[in-house]
């Protein structure tokens with residue numbers, strides 16, 4: 001069978017940003033970029049082709065402008081590049097949950113590390129500080145899943161992740177990304193959805209597997225009906241969920257709590273607030289914690305900045321005192337409750353972006369652990385740079401903002417000792433890392 005016949009129509013065409021008025025074009029994919037899309041050139045501008053591999057020759061339709069180029073949608077793969085392997089999931093190529101299931105191991109690793117190396121090189125940091133990629137077994141314990149109930153409720157509900165570059169939900173009946181117990185709840189949710197959502201309604205289900213069971217937070221633009229509340233309570237019983245909460249415009253309506261959701265962090269039980277933050281995968285979290293402890297060593301007192309529920313706070317407290325700072329009200333309250341019987345842990349709620357601690361205050365600590373959201377924390381990096389602590393351990397899920405903040409620390413006199421890349425977000429282009437800076 002020829003390549004052309006076997007692989008024709010790899011991606012079903014949909015409407016959206018791909019106009020049919022423009023003729024399809026033939027493209028050669030040169031490489032896979034930092035976001036995980038294949039990149040080809042067309043009339044001097046890059047075209048970003050989801051699910052493509054270097055060496056693929058494709059017939060594609062061009063779509064909206066994006067990142068200095070155009071979105072592209074493969075209509076037909078004419079020739080497959082040499083890095084291709086059979087993706088393990090049947091939804092791969094349509095579902096936006098995974099972007100990199102189609103690459104062999106070495107191509108996969110070089111895409112994952114390529115973005116980090118390029119980002120480091122941009123600010124003049126030698127990529128030689130980067131350790132080999134640490135693999136974590138796939139299995140996320142938290143996920144945001146979209147649900148769409150058609151206006152005609154006799155039609156099947158759509159439940160899954162969004163398409164790459166699109167708002168459209170891709171209905172999934174299999175997922176290797178999630179812990180199996182979490183995906184079982186997704187399967188059951190499909191069955192129960194008609195009793196929970198009215199026709200034409202959309203919602204997001206945020207599922208988190210805590211240490212006392214699965215927590216379900218429904219985010220929707222409408223209030224639940226009485227029938228929906230009853231159906232959700234029944235659903236919680238059937239699936240043995242710990243809790244269900246319905247969130248509308250930021251307000252939480254408790255639906256049912258069968259067991260208080262909690263996470264156990266280094267032996268300390270911390271209440272889990274609805275939709276709270278946890279590292280996405282438990283195996284990756286174990287690597288992160290071990291690397292943070294190795295980087296901080298026995299230096300105490302230590303600051304845990306952007307502490308969340310205390311993923312690093314409690315392990316760090318085994319060797320001395322820790323001051324944990326967290327901005328989110330619910331997270332900080334939960335962390336404080338967990339820390340109540342921990343004399344070595346103090347907790348402060350503070351907006352670290354607006355109310356950045358001054359260098360003199362930071363200098364009271366021997367080390368700082370620094371785990372900001374994806375946007376990074378430039379002002380705090382500047383303050384840390386002027387504070388001259390012995391050690392700063394940075395955790396990041398975004399190489400671009402990490403290097404910006406790292407460059408500030410280095411300009412302040414720190415030396416970047418090592419960067420440990422961790423494959424927490426398996427089959428996607430996202431990369432987690434731990435970096436150790438010494439003064």
Ligand SMILES: C[S@@+](CC[C@H](N)C(=O)[O-])C[C@H]1O[C@@H](n2cnc3c(N)ncnc32)[C@H](O)[C@@H]1O
Pocket residue numbers: 277278279306307308309310311312325326327328331350351352353354371372373374
């Ligand atoms: C990437 S999470 C890390 C949480 C924790 N270190 C962990 O590993 O579980 C980032 C944390 O920063 C917090 N955060 C976001 N913006 C903040 C701000 N302006 N000030 C303080 N904390 C903030 C979030 O609530 C979240 O808990």
